[in-house]
Amino acid sequence: MLIKNIDLVPIDGKNEVIKNTNIYIKDNIITHIGEIREDIQVERVIDGKNKIAMPGLINAHTHIGMSLLRNFADDLPLHDWLTKKIWPTEANLRGEDVYWGSLLSMVEMIQGGTTAFCDMYFFMDEVGKGLEESGMRGVLTRGLIEDNDAKAKLKETKELFNNWNSKANGRIKVMVAPHAPYTCSPDFLIESFNLAKELNTGIHIHLSETKKEIEDSFKLYGKSPIKHVYDLGILDLHTIAAHCVHVDDEDIEIIKEKNVFPVNNPGSNFKLASGFAPVAQMLNKGVSVALGTDGSSSNNNLNMFEEINLAAIINKAVNLNAISVPAISALEMATVNGAKALGWNEEIGSIEVGKKADIVLIDIDKPHLYPHHNIISSLAYSVQASDVDTVLVDGKIIMEKREVKTLDVEKIKFMAEKHAKDLITR
Amino acid sequence: MLIKNIDLVPIDGKNEVIKNTNIYIKDNIITHIGEIREDIQVERVIDGKNKIAMPGLINAHTHIGMSLLRNFADDLPLHDWLTKKIWPTEANLRGEDVYWGSLLSMVEMIQGGTTAFCDMYFFMDEVGKGLEESGMRGVLTRGLIEDNDAKAKLKETKELFNNWNSKANGRIKVMVAPHAPYTCSPDFLIESFNLAKELNTGIHIHLSETKKEIEDSFKLYGKSPIKHVYDLGILDLHTIAAHCVHVDDEDIEIIKEKNVFPVNNPGSNFKLASGFAPVAQMLNKGVSVALGTDGSSSNNNLNMFEEINLAAIINKAVNLNAISVPAISALEMATVNGAKALGWNEEIGSIEVGKKADIVLIDIDKPHLYPHHNIISSLAYSVQASDVDTVLVDGKIIMEKREVKTLDVEKIKFMAEKHAKDLITR
Numbered sequence: 001m002l003i004k005n006i007d008l009v010p011i012d013g014k015n016e017v018i019k020n021t022n023i024y025i026k027d028n029i030i031t032h033i034g035e036i037r038e039d040i041q042v043e044r045v046i047d048g049k050n051k052i053a054m055p056g057l058i059n060a061h062t063h064i065g066m067s068l069l070r071n072f073a074d075d076l077p078l079h080d081w082l083t084k085k086i087w088p089t090e091a092n093l094r095g096e097d098v099y100w101g102s103l104l105s106m107v108e109m110i111q112g113g114t115t116a117f118c119d120m121y122f123f124m125d126e127v128g129k130g131l132e133e134s135g136m137r138g139v140l141t142r143g144l145i146e147d148n149d150a151k152a153k154l155k156e157t158k159e160l161f162n163n164w165n166s167k168a169n170g171r172i173k174v175m176v177a178p179h180a181p182y183t184c185s186p187d188f189l190i191e192s193f194n195l196a197k198e199l200n201t202g203i204h205i206h207l208s209e210t211k212k213e214i215e216d217s218f219k220l221y222g223k224s225p226i227k228h229v230y231d232l233g234i235l236d237l238h239t240i241a242a243h244c245v246h247v248d249d250e251d252i253e254i255i256k257e258k259n260v261f262p263v264n265n266p267g268s269n270f271k272l273a274s275g276f277a278p279v280a281q282m283l284n285k286g287v288s289v290a291l292g293t294d295g296s297s298s299n300n301n302l303n304m305f306e307e308i309n310l311a312a313i314i315n316k317a318v319n320l321n322a323i324s325v326p327a328i329s330a331l332e333m334a335t336v337n338g339a340k341a342l343g344w345n346e347e348i349g350s351i352e353v354g355k356k357a358d359i360v361l362i363d364i365d366k367p368h369l370y371p372h373h374n375i376i377s378s379l380a381y382s383v384q385a386s387d388v389d390t391v392l393v394d395g396k397i398i399m400e401k402r403e404v405k406t407l408d409v410e411k412i413k414f415m416a417e418k419h420a421k422d423l424i425t426r
Numbered sequence: 427m428l429i430k431n432i433d434l435v436p437i438d439g440k441n442e443v444i445k446n447t448n449i450y451i452k453d454n455i456i457t458h459i460g461e462i463r464e465d466i467q468v469e470r471v472i473d474g475k476n477k478i479a480m481p482g483l484i485n486a487h488t489h490i491g492m493s494l495l496r497n498f499a500d501d502l503p504l505h506d507w508l509t510k511k512i513w514p515t516e517a518n519l520r521g522e523d524v525y526w527g528s529l530l531s532m533v534e535m536i537q538g539g540t541t542a543f544c545d546m547y548f549f550m551d552e553v554g555k556g557l558e559e560s561g562m563r564g565v566l567t568r569g570l571i572e573d574n575d576a577k578a579k580l581k582e583t584k585e586l587f588n589n590w591n592s593k594a595n596g597r598i599k600v601m602v603a604p605h606a607p608y609t610c611s612p613d614f615l616i617e618s619f620n621l622a623k624e625l626n627t628g629i630h631i632h633l634s635e636t637k638k639e640i641e642d643s644f645k646l647y648g649k650s651p652i653k654h655v656y657d658l659g660i661l662d663l664h665t666i667a668a669h670c671v672h673v674d675d676e677d678i679e680i681i682k683e684k685n686v687f688p689v690n691n692p693g694s695n696f697k698l699a700s701g702f703a704p705v706a707q708m709l710n711k712g713v714s715v716a717l718g719t720d721g722s723s724s725n726n727n728l729n730m731f732e733e734i735n736l737a738a739i740i741n742k743a744v745n746l747n748a749i750s751v752p753a754i755s756a757l758e759m760a761t762v763n764g765a766k767a768l769g770w771n772e773e774i775g776s777i778e779v780g781k782k783a784d785i786v787l788i789d790i791d792k793p794h795l796y797p798h799h800n801i802i803s804s805l806a807y808s809v810q811a812s813d814v815d816t817v818l819v820d821g822k823i824i825m826e827k828r829e830v831k832t833l834d835v836e837k838i839k840f841m842a843e844k845h846a847k848d849l850i851t852r
Contacts, residue, residue, distance in 0.1 A: 070796070071803040075752035107793040211746070270743040271807070273750070300807035301794050309732075314740075317696040320637070324699070326501035367533040368727050368811075370496070370839050371846030377497040381697070381726035385794075386812035413796050420797035 006048025028395035056115025056358035058338025061263040061292030064105035065098040069297040099126035104416040112385030141177035180206040202238030209243035261341035266310035268294030290341040327380035432474025454821035482541025482784035484764025487689040487718030490531035491524040495723040525552035530842040538811030567603035606632040628664030635669035687767035692736035694720030716767040753806035
């Protein structure tokens with residue numbers, strides 16, 4: 001395949017735009033970037049006129065099945081939101097609900113330029129089925145809240161790994177997801193760690209999301225949640241740490257020392273009144289901070305361009321510094337840093353020869369994107385999810401001219417609405 | 427005209443959605459909302475299936491000519507941004523640049539559901555021409571920075587008033603715009619005030635945007651910018667006060683006492699590292715806070731749904747309170763409060779019988795808007811500018827199925843790009 005005459009933002013460590021270039025793809029690999037090569041046979045040509053090519057966005061922390069509860073409960077205190085609305089409703093969830101909710105989320109993510117995600121939920125076999133169909137790339141993790149079924153959930157995780165890890169041409173990966181230090185005892189955290197070690201995979205966990213969580217951790221363990229899991233040895237494995245909002249200098253030192261991958265979820269952290277993560281401080285210390293949407297019932301969407309924009313503007317106000325988290329850094333958070341978090345940095349996250357072709361084309365022929373001064377600024381400050389025109393994952397076109405090729409969008413909208421209405425009246 | 431079978435969010439003081447209703451419009455006035463009326467003759471019917479009707483959004487503070495500098499200079503310290511990039515380039519601006527830049531902004535605003543705006547810039551005759559063509563509603567103000575040409579600028583304002591106030595079927599209004607207390611001496615502020623009084627119109631001014639401005643005001647006048655203009659008597663007229671980021675309790679008391687209309691510009695305030703305005707505190711004290719985008723070179727767009735979303739989520743994080751500025755309040759800021767700020771609250775801002783038909787239809791048949799639980803939450807937390815399907819201003823359809831009817835979008839994109847490129851190399 002050839003994408004010709006395109007302006008390319010490779011996100012390859014440099015703050016640069018390669019004007020009017022050509023991208024060759026063979027099977028799922030980017031084989032050449034630059035001049036037209038007469039010696040390469042091409043089956044399919046995509047015209048890059050008025051388009052920007054950039055790496056597919058990586059949503060490094062989400063709960064995609066929760067889309068069925070989007071705009072179901074808002075403007076409530078956090079405790080009431082969880083205990084009166086979300087948890088009682090989630091208790092009634094069935095596998096089929098999660099299947100259709102997850103597909104709805106995948107359609108939304110594809111339409112917004114997201115090509116890979118890291119999900120934590122339950123009925124994860126259903127998510128695996130949907131993920132395979134969608135053509136996206138993803139990390140599946142079964143959220144482990146310790147209760148009477150804790151052993152069964154660990155067994156489920158192992159089965160999930162055996163069923164789905166490395167499947168779909170390597171587009172699917174499975175990790176172990178102890179939910180959080182406040183929902184898992186030290187013993188259960190260690191059991192989860194041992195399972196991840198046995199499976200030779202990573203950990204996906206919520207860490208230091210709210211002030212209350214920090215206070216409770218100090219009361220119970222005399223230390224922060226991050227110091228707590230560090231002392232337990234949990235961070236010795238590859239760790240995706242969602243949120244990291246309330247982290248102090250010692251926490252950041254630990255994150256750096258253990259090469260933890262924090263995932264910033266600005267939209268959700270603001271909406272749930274959790275607070276402002278010290279993103280600039282972590283980036284400045286060389287920590288690879290990724291970006292995520294969290295679930296769409298606390299956001300309320302899965303729009304990575306919105307999160308990029310939030311990351312790029314909010315940290316300036318928080319730090320009273322107009323150069324804090326510049327455009328390119330916010331874009332790196334959503335691409336290369338996401339790839340590192342998901343353990344896929346050799347494969348995806350940037351557009352370079354040898355990498356897999358997870359590529360998004362942005363249509364810049366829109367009034368709100370004129371004039372065409374600085375494309376990197378435009379991607380962080382002006383581009384909308386709806387400007388995504390074409391999406392490739394693993395060398396395959398999964399959306400073209402905004403038409404999703406892999407999924408039946410009308411059926412998914414209908415089934416998601418049906419299951420959502422059924423769920424809340426069940 | 428009849429908009430039939432539509433779900434209506436009237437924003438009429440109640441947090442409500444009227445399901446499956448019908449809106450009748452005669453000339454530019456909403457004449458009936460409710461059951462189908464066989465006795466009313468209808469020329470044109472719009473089908474409301476899968477759509478939401480809401481009042482047109484009101485962008486209460488912007489500089490629309492600045493779109494030519496969108497994504498031209500970003501990630502710079504504020505002082506360098508202004509003195510090295512924006513001001514030297516603006517010094518080369520010509521009337522024709524402002525005409526095309528303003529039209530580009532109007533296309534963007536229409537496509538994002540904005541029906542009225544309050545602009546502060548120069549070459550305002552050009553903006554008036556564009557505004558008349560666009561079919562939008564707007565307040566024109568000639569920004570008055572005191573310099574050697576200050577007298578001429580006051581004269582220009584008077585001419586602008588005579589040329590444009592009440593024109594275009596009342597869609598255009600002119601106010602007087604002393605730029606800010608830090609760019610205008612007390613004498614010049616009073617001269618501006620006297621002109622506004624003579625013309626029987628209002629004032630549009632920047633107040634308390636940055637920390638530096640407050641510090642300088644205390645050094646120079648021994649009081650805050652708001653106390654300063656209050657003591658000068660400026661606030662005795664209808665006043666649109668852009669920003670109001672750094673306001674203390676006394677300032678808020680003044681705002682309340684003088685019925686000042688603060689305009690919150692979250693996107694710009696964050697990007698320029700100005701800080702967080704105490705929106706919830708002002709709203710709780712009964713102040714009518716409106717919403718704006720500021721210019722698109724400090725945002726970088728004119729997307730009111732983005733500002734609504736920011737207002738609804740950020741104040742929760744700032745106040746560590748998940749019920750701070752709920753969805754309906756953010757929507758009110760962008761509609762009824764905007765109408766009050768622009769002095770048009772009798773005419774627009776809500777969908778009620780007797781008001782002018784400035785109405786926006788949102789297409790909710792989009793994956794990111796499913797399921798359809800709470801429409802008001804959806805409008806604040808999930809809807810995107812690109813979901814705006816149809817726009818009516820003054821009873822006329824100015825966009826239908828995303829096609830702008832009043833302006834030549836292709837020509838405007840071309841001319842804006844041309845003038846932008848010419849401007850920065852002039």
